[in-house]
Amino acid sequence: MRATELEGQRRSARARSRDLWYLLPITALDLVLFIFPMAIMTVVSFLQVHEFELTRQVTVRNYLFFLGNWVYLRVFLKTVVIAAMVTVVCLILGYPFAYFLTQISSRWQRTALALVVLPFWTSYLLRVYAWMTILGERGLINKGLLLLGIVNEPIRFLLYNNAAVVIVSVYLYLPYSALALYTALERFDRSLVRAAMDLGATPVQVFRHIVLPLTLPGVMASFVFVFIPMLGEFITPTLVGGTEGILIVNIVVSQLRALRFGIGAAMTLVIASLVVALLIVSRRVVNLERVFGA
Amino acid sequence: MNAFSVLERRRRWSWLVRGYGVLVFVFFYLPLVLLILFSFNRSEIGSFPITGFSLIWYHQLFEDLFVQSAFRNSLTVAAVATLIATPVGTLGAFGLVRGQFRYKGLLTSLIVVPMVVPGLLIGIALLIVFVPIFRLGLSLWTAALGHVVILTPYAVLVVATRLYGFDRSLEAAAADLGATPVRVFWHVTLPLVMPGILAAALIVFTLSLDQFGVTFFTIGAEGTLPMYIWAQIEGGVKPTINALGALFMVGSLLVLFVAQGVLGRRER
Numbered sequence: 001m002r003a004t005e006l007e008g009q010r011r012s013a014r015a016r017s018r019d020l021w022y023l024l025p026i027t028a029l030d031l032v033l034f035i036f037p038m039a040i041m042t043v044v045s046f047l048q049v050h051e052f053e054l055t056r057q058v059t060v061r062n063y064l065f066f067l068g069n070w071v072y073l074r075v076f077l078k079t080v081v082i083a084a085m086v087t088v089v090c091l092i093l094g095y096p097f098a099y100f101l102t103q104i105s106s107r108w109q110r111t112a113l114a115l116v117v118l119p120f121w122t123s124y125l126l127r128v129y130a131w132m133t134i135l136g137e138r139g140l141i142n143k144g145l146l147l148l149g150i151v152n153e154p155i156r157f158l159l160y161n162n163a164a165v166v167i168v169s170v171y172l173y174l175p176y177s178a179l180a181l182y183t184a185l186e187r188f189d190r191s192l193v194r195a196a197m198d199l200g201a202t203p204v205q206v207f208r209h210i211v212l213p214l215t216l217p218g219v220m221a222s223f224v225f226v227f228i229p230m231l232g233e234f235i236t237p238t239l240v241g242g243t244e245g246i247l248i249v250n251i252v253v254s255q256l257r258a259l260r261f262g263i264g265a266a267m268t269l270v271i272a273s274l275v276v277a278l279l280i281v282s283r284r285v286v287n288l289e290r291v292f293g294a
Numbered sequence: 295m296n297a298f299s300v301l302e303r304r305r306r307w308s309w310l311v312r313g314y315g316v317l318v319f320v321f322f323y324l325p326l327v328l329l330i331l332f333s334f335n336r337s338e339i340g341s342f343p344i345t346g347f348s349l350i351w352y353h354q355l356f357e358d359l360f361v362q363s364a365f366r367n368s369l370t371v372a373a374v375a376t377l378i379a380t381p382v383g384t385l386g387a388f389g390l391v392r393g394q395f396r397y398k399g400l401l402t403s404l405i406v407v408p409m410v411v412p413g414l415l416i417g418i419a420l421l422i423v424f425v426p427i428f429r430l431g432l433s434l435w436t437a438a439l440g441h442v443v444i445l446t447p448y449a450v451l452v453v454a455t456r457l458y459g460f461d462r463s464l465e466a467a468a469a470d471l472g473a474t475p476v477r478v479f480w481h482v483t484l485p486l487v488m489p490g491i492l493a494a495a496l497i498v499f500t501l502s503l504d505q506f507g508v509t510f511f512t513i514g515a516e517g518t519l520p521m522y523i524w525a526q527i528e529g530g531v532k533p534t535i536n537a538l539g540a541l542f543m544v545g546s547l548l549v550l551f552v553a554q555g556v557l558g559r560r561e562r
Contacts, residue, residue, distance in 0.1 A: 019393030026386035026405055026446060033443045034408050037419035044422050054426050093318070100315030103308070119322055121550045123504045125520050126539040130325035132531050133332060140328060171321065178318075224410065232412020235506060239527065249414055256418065256511070261426050268418045275411055283403070 038272070045265035054261060062266035072251055076270075079248040082162065083230035086169040090177040090226050091219060093170065098181035098218075113182075116175050124172070128235050131168045135159040135240065160242025168236050173229070177222030184218030224282050228275055326543060333536035351537035361538065364522035371434050371509075371518055372502035375441035380495045382442075383449025384487075390450065391457040409447035413507025416443060421511040432514035440508035445501055449494040456490025489556050496553040500546050 048057035066072050104112050119127065134140045135158040142158065145151045158164065188211070196206045212219070237247040248271060256264040336348035355361055390402055408416060420440050424430045464486070468478045506520045513521060519542075526532050 019389050020395060022385040022389030023393065023401065024385075025382040026389075026450065027401070029382055029442065029446060030404055030408065033420070033439060034416065035404075037416075037423045040423050040427055041419045044426070096311065096314050097318045100311050100318075103311060104315075115319060116322070118547070118550075119326065121500065121546045122326060122543040123520070123523075123539065123546070125504070125506050125523055126329065126535075126542060127325060129523070129527050129531075129535065129539065130329040132527070133328055133536075134325060136531060140324075171325070174318070175322065228410060229412055232414050232507070234414050234510075249412075252418065253414075256421070261422055264418060265422055268415055272411065272415050272419075275415070276407075279403075279407065279410060 041265045042269060044261055045269050047262050049260060049262045059262075062262040063270075065263050066267050066270065072248075072267075075246060075251055076248045078162075079231060079233075082166060082169075082247065083227050083233075085166055086173060086230055087177075087223055087226045089166070089170050090174050090222060091181070093174055094177040094181045094222065097174075097178045098185050101178070101182045102185050113179075116178060119175060125235055127172060128168055128239050131164075131171065131240055132159065135164055135167070159240055161244045162241070164240040164242075165233075165237050165245040165247070168240050169230060169233065172236065173226040176225035177218075180221035180225065181215060181218040183221075184215035188214055220282050224279070228278055231271055231275060329536055330540045330543070332533065333540040335533070335536075338533065351533045352541075355534045355537045355541075358534065360522060361519075361534075364517055364519045367434055367516050368503050368518040368520075371438045371441060372499045374435070374438040375445055375502045376495050376499045378438075378442045379446040379449045379498045380491060383446045383494060383498075384453045384491050386446070386450045387453035387457055387490075391454050391460075405450055406447050408443050413444055413505065414510060416440065417508040417511035420508070424512065432512060434513065434516060434518075437509050437513040437518065440512035441502045441505050444505065444508050445498045448501060449498050452494040452497055453487065453490045456487055456493075460486060492556045493553045496549055496556070500549045500553075504542075504546065 044054065045062050046058050046060065048055045048059045048061065050057075066076075101109070101112055101116070132139070136142070139158070142151075192210050192214075193206055196210055201209070232249055233247055234249040234253065237245050237250055241247070241250075248267070252264055252267045252271070255267065331344070333351055334347055334349070335344050336346040336350065337344070386405060390398070390405070417440055420436070420443070421432075424432060424436050430436060465478050465482050468482045469475070473481070503518075504520060505518075506524070509518055509521060510524075517525070519538075523535055523538065526535050
């Protein structure tokens, strides 16, 4: 009896060490191709670049170049503001849409959810590109306005500005926040709303005191899936933002194209630190592993 | 009277919600439908007006040697990325789902994070390691490594989802009947997890074909399809890109349906 027990223990110990071996390749991969590059980038961000070559001279000038320059700093702050705007608009549009998704009869619900997810699987780049055919001078909106006689000549200001960046970003990220809110709303006990209503609460009060607190995980999840990627957005501002609509990554890219590796590294590190800080803060509320249906 | 008006209001409300839902779906799909529509439009502009049906842009696309080589490059990178990310991700999923050890939460975060950090930032970090530090030439291989970093977490999650729903008593039963651990793995575990692994491979492959951010800084002179598209559209709308876009969408959707079919076997 004791012998088998011991053997069982030994076997489970062996199984446990085997489970750790399983994790070796992916840990090695992340260390070599993710952690190590980030560490190197940190080092490079403190190195002086001379005639397009990295030197061994330590400096903080790369950071000063970015954080001490109002022009760049303003673009950085604008990026944060635009990311926040897109997140808020996605939440405002996402709530009623998520509610709509919960109201669909179960026969059509799977189809509806599949239709929300489907655009993720078509090229991201091409989805941004498609908006150039809508907002452009010869685009859908201008054609419509001309046809209706609202304007006499195409409006140019639809494309290549901040508003275009916000519109297209909302288009790209709304499915994420809608799905996050849907997951939260679906678990939500609808009778609470009726109870509050019966007790005389106004719809605004119901939303503030019942719906919002109970769907907070959905709000936080959409924050992670909208705000954070927006900080690193490059395609949208470049294609539909024009000169006015540039975001911080556009500046990082132009620095790197000019082979200013130190400055590029410093700027990337500032953005990446913000991303990681936000991830750590939201980790308490959003269980990333859960979000993906595990 | 009062009950009637409450009912009436509720009905109006539900129509409002439905109308809004449909409107959002139109918002989601209008750009994609337009892209497909324009790909068949004879006009040179690649946008309105619709001047007539034509397959000319598809013809031009297929004759374009740059598109052909970009497509080949994309397939190469996606194949390499899939061959690395799928086994590494599968093993990782086994470790994470079945392993019980300290710092599991921390390790899980480390594994998932490359998926959430914007790809371009990871691409920049890799560029700095590859070029000024190690003086490696950028190529399809460096791009494939970049794809592996970003896409392995997806493989982990897809396989992990399958593993969570795994009935471990089947393995115990096989072991009790005298099967060696290797036989248990080959005859019980692997066949049951296989749909998850295949789906992971398909998803990694598809995502690799579309990967822009990390590719942008890690690829050399030979570009992938998204790099070709990027070079074409930075200046504006191009009719051949509409055709390429339409094909790309149909292609990814096909792969998605296959993946769904493979994963759907779980329900049988």
